[in-house]
Amino acid sequence: MKQLTTDAILRSVHELPALPAVVLELIQSFGESHISAEQLAVKISHDQAIAAKTLRLANSSFYGLPRQVTSIAEATAILGLRTLRSVATAAGLVGGFSQSRCQGFDFDAFWRHSIGTALTCRALAQRTRLDEDAAFTLGLLHDIGRLVLVSSYEEEYAHAIAYRVEHDCLMHAAERHHFGVDHAEVGGVIAEHWHFAPEIVTAIACHHRPPSTRTRGLADLVHVADNIAHGLDLSHNEDDMVPLLSLDAWGRLALGDKDYAEVFDAVAEQHEVVCHALLA
Secondary structure, eight states: OOOOOHHHHHHHHTTSOOOOHHHHHHHHTTTOSOOOHHHHHHHHHHSHHHHHHHHHHHTSTTTOOSSOOOSHHHHHHHHOHHHHHHHHHHHHHHHSSOOOOOTTOOHHHHHHHHHHHHHHHHHHHHHHTSOHHHHHHHHHHTTHHHHHHHHHOHHHHHHHHHHHHHHTOOHHHHHHHHHSSOHHHHHHHHHHHTTOOHHHHHHHHTSSSOOOOSSOOHHHHHHHHHHHHHHTTTTOOTTOOOOOOOHHHHHHHOOOHHHHHHHHHHHHHHHHHHHHHHHO
8 A cells, every 4th residue: 555645646747648738728727817719729729639629529519510610710719718728628638648557447437437527517517607618627627636546556556446346435435545545635736736726626626525615616516517427327337336425515506306307418418429529
């Protein structure tokens, strides 16, 4: 077992494949209003891999554009800056991490779950008047700590996976047993190191244990979305388990059965389309 400290986690960042600079800038820009759409489009266009995935997702049925867009500038004009930012962030995140050799870790299942959580976050945000583009990106990012652990501690994480199977427990419990921290805490440290917005940092760090507050926020949103994505088995992982749900977070969202039925239907309809655009 390896007990991780904050310093050890931050040292692990240097062993990760670097996120493209434009992706970090996109994520750091959430909540800022002075970002130039034209400058952003130019930066995205300079990264061919991100630009290609961005256009593939923009042209998918998920956005239902009236005609096909052929350039990032055109996509910006039609989709708007905020939506383009979340689309390009998704494209950059999915392509920014190489496959790990960690035994038992399924990258495809990981991203299918992350995309499912992102779509659920977005659908919940639409019904709770929270920022749906930030919510979508947060859904993609919420398990970033797991990628850090898998990429930096392949052998140890394989032991944690084996422990989870043997003891039939949740993965974050197995992580705490082997590392002294779980992927949510690791993700919070990394998100803060990368200068993400404070609300994003908190939501990532607390997505299994949302803080007690009087008003709903992104932490409640991603917590509930993560549980729904697990419950809908969007990862297609036969060993997937649904984490414990915070009834306080569920209550703060204050949504009814009809709202959740619509969210389930929307995510089920959109998931394969977005997975195909980002993972193909």
